[in-house]
Amino acid sequence: MNSNLEKTYVVGIDIGGTNTVFGIVDARGTIIASSSIKTAGCPTAEEYADEVCKNLLPLIIANGGVDKIRGIGVGAPNGNYYTGTIEFAPNLPWKGIIPLAAMFEERLGIPTALTNDANAAAIGEMTYGAARGMKDFIMITLGTGVGSGIVINGQMVYGHDGFAGELGHVIARRGGRLCGCGRKGCLETYCSATGVARTARELLAARTEPSLLRNISAESITSKDVYDAAVQGDKLAQEIFETTGTILGESLADAIAFSSPEAIVLFGGLAKSGDYIMKLFRNQSMIMC
Amino acid sequence: MNSNLEKTYVVGIDIGGTNTVFGIVDARGTIIASSSIKTAGCPTAEEYADEVCKNLLPLIIANGGVDKIRGIGVGAPNGNYYTGTIEFAPNLPWKGIIPLAAMFEERLGIPTALTNDANAAAIGEMTYGAARGMKDFIMITLGTGVGSGIVINGQMVYGHDGFAGELGHVIARRGGRLCGCGRKGCLETYCSATGVARTARELLAARTEPSLLRNISAESITSKDVYDAAVQGDKLAQEIFETTGTILGESLADAIAFSSPEAIVLFGGLAKSGDYIMKLFRNQSMIMC
Missing domain, CATH: 3.30.420.40 (ATPase, nucleotide binding domain)
Known part of the structure; x- marks a missing residue:
């Protein structure tokens, strides 16, 4: 048996210049639970990652815990899929190269992929939306x-x-x-x-x-x-x-x-x-x- | 045994507005034999295909015959890889849609692929040239x-x-x-x-x-x-x-x-x-x- 079959949900995190929206999604693309925080409310990327996890974790626990989550997908401005980093994003408060995928993995113990927000939108439309x-x-x-x-x-x-x-x-x-x-x-x-x-x-x-x-x-x-x-x-x-x-x-x-x-x-x-x-x-x- | 292993060579045909150049090439990309004709010398596509084959066949025969040829690759202006046709090429004398890949297959009995000339050049550079x-x-x-x-x-x-x-x-x-x-x-x-x-x-x-x-x-x-x-x-x-x-x-x-x-x-x-x-x-x- 593939233990991944037990992992029912994925987490999506959409990082925008103003808001960060995140949710738990099932295999059919239905959003089971979601919430958001202000992106610009956190002066450092570490505090930001903490804040996302603090708000996301209760949603995960209410839906069966971390073991039910297969992975996290993050869409971010200037996101680099190859490295899982956000690189020199002019519209985000944190400068330089931010290894955000690794920061979420470290905090939650869930495999995390990160990409450019428009790429994430394209994958979403291809999987569930207008471009099926x-x-x-x-x-x-x-x-x-x-x-x-x-x-x-x-x-x-x-x-x-x-x-x-x-x-x-x-x-x-x-x-x-x-x-x-x-x-x-x-x-x-x-x-x-x-x-x-x-x-x-x-x-x-x-x-x-x-x-x-x-x-x-x-x-x-x-x-x-x-x-x-x-x-x-x-x-x-x-x-x-x-x-x-x-x-x-x-x-x-x-x-x-x-x-x-x-x-x-x-x-x-x-x-x-x-x-x-x-x-x-x-x-x-x-x-x- | 895969009988393709016996097929040592491929034929490349480069169709330009002025000249058509063709040759027999080995697996390392070395040209074994080559020749050319004037593209514009043939008023119809049928006569053109006949003319190419008439000049190409002696080269094939001199190098072991049709059985030694694995396939033909054609690069042509306005070539369509999906259909094997040349479509409305402004720099060629034949108008409309010309099913040239099929015309070579019919005349020589060798599988033929056709694509746009710049695509063919890209594949060539990727396989043997600057983009290896x-x-x-x-x-x-x-x-x-x-x-x-x-x-x-x-x-x-x-x-x-x-x-x-x-x-x-x-x-x-x-x-x-x-x-x-x-x-x-x-x-x-x-x-x-x-x-x-x-x-x-x-x-x-x-x-x-x-x-x-x-x-x-x-x-x-x-x-x-x-x-x-x-x-x-x-x-x-x-x-x-x-x-x-x-x-x-x-x-x-x-x-x-x-x-x-x-x-x-x-x-x-x-x-x-x-x-x-x-x-x-x-x-x-x-x-x-």
């Missing part, structure tokens, strides 16, 4: 940043160093906006939530026509504000979404030339701009989550 | 067009329809030069041999400074002329190569963000512009063939 049964697709996460997870021949693409799938950092506009990565014109600077807000501020400053967005102070505008205004028929907000969708569509067309996927799966709030993006594609499926 | 032992690399062929073959996790990337690896058709300049594919600004329109000649014509028309290239009639300038002038110290020709190298470097940097390869292998006459391209990269190897 697909062997060639690209997952795009449109959040604070732009992430991507690429599946080719049914396998995640990690690249030789674990950092493949950085479509947020292809150049959408040569010599364009300065990106946190140090380059100029990265897709992320236009098509993330922060990129949309940046486009809004630029357009409001450059133009004079009325807009619902003028009721909000420029520095506090969010992509949600732009979306709400667009839905209410605000022309400037609609133009911002159209520009965003065009730039995203152009970059995704280049990605299609690369790997010819059967689908691109868009995830995150900005996926609602789908109508603007769809018209740029002909042969590929586009799935909004 | 590599699992993640990108092969770029800089010829009349720009082709690419992508290897990830040790496997060729074909995509869901067999047409992955079309880096010649990522957009290097939005709204730029019209490409044979119908889009504008494709990498191929700048960084192929024809693209270099096009840059030369544009620069000679737009500028007034002296150049060795002014001794050649504009419409007959080739990339070889530009290279020869650059080597002789011609400033305008050097600028053309620098522009070409910059555009290629920018597009390859985006490809690196996609698959994080351990190396990019450049093949073809323009790979000589390597010095201009190298400085745009930091962590990846660049191999010129």
Whole structure:
């Protein structure tokens, strides 16, 4: 008998810049129990790992104990699957290289794998979600940043160093906006939530026509504000979404030339701009989550 | 006993717009015999297949006969590995979809696989050449067009329809030069041999400074002329190569963000512009063939 058959559940941990969400999941992908903590509440990675475990352990115990858990899967910004480390993540409070998979293993005694958050999303969609049964697709996460997870021949693409799938950092506009990565014109600077807000501020400053967005102070505008205004028929907000969708569509067309996927799966709030993006594609499926 | 052990050789056929080169190759990659015909000399694909076989068969017979040949591998522009067909190749004289693998199998009774020429080059470099032992690399062929073959996790990337690896058709300049594919600004329109000649014509028309290239009639300038002038110290020709190298470097940097390869292998006459391209990269190897 394989003792793994006794291990009914896995634990998933999703580390975001604001919140860390974790849960216990069964083999069918159903979340049995979940909770969350504030990521930025812990000044050191050690305290953070302690805090996650302190909140996660009661859930594990309530569902049969550590022996029932087959493994832990962690999705994290700048996560490296090969080493189980988070490396120089600009949106997390801990600097340098953090061996987080080892830190969880040490504290809980459960095998732990860690990868980039967009890769984790791609594996999730391939196993339980929109990309079930697909062997060639690209997952795009449109959040604070732009992430991507690429599946080719049914396998995640990690690249030789674990950092493949950085479509947020292809150049959408040569010599364009300065990106946190140090380059100029990265897709992320236009098509993330922060990129949309940046486009809004630029357009409001450059133009004079009325807009619902003028009721909000420029520095506090969010992509949600732009979306709400667009839905209410605000022309400037609609133009911002159209520009965003065009730039995203152009970059995704280049990605299609690369790997010819059967689908691109868009995830995150900005996926609602789908109508603007769809018209740029002909042969590929586009799935909004 | 596996009868394949008796089959000592394979046949390779490289179909180009001008010449078709074919040869008999042993298991160590040594070419035992080879010959070529003019591709464009045959008005129909049937006559072409007859002509290749007529010239290839004597080589096969001189080396032990059809029983000694394990298989035929064909590299062709717009070749589809999944179907063994050439599909709408703009640089070949036969239009539509040509089932060329089946046509060779029928004529010679030897199993035949066909793929895109850049994919075939990538497999060759992985097996016998510059990319031996590599699992993640990108092969770029800089010829009349720009082709690419992508290897990830040790496997060729074909995509869901067999047409992955079309880096010649990522957009290097939005709204730029019209490409044979119908889009504008494709990498191929700048960084192929024809693209270099096009840059030369544009620069000679737009500028007034002296150049060795002014001794050649504009419409007959080739990339070889530009290279020869650059080597002789011609400033305008050097600028053309620098522009070409910059555009290629920018597009390859985006490809690196996609698959994080351990190396990019450049093949073809323009790979000589390597010095201009190298400085745009930091962590990846660049191999010129």
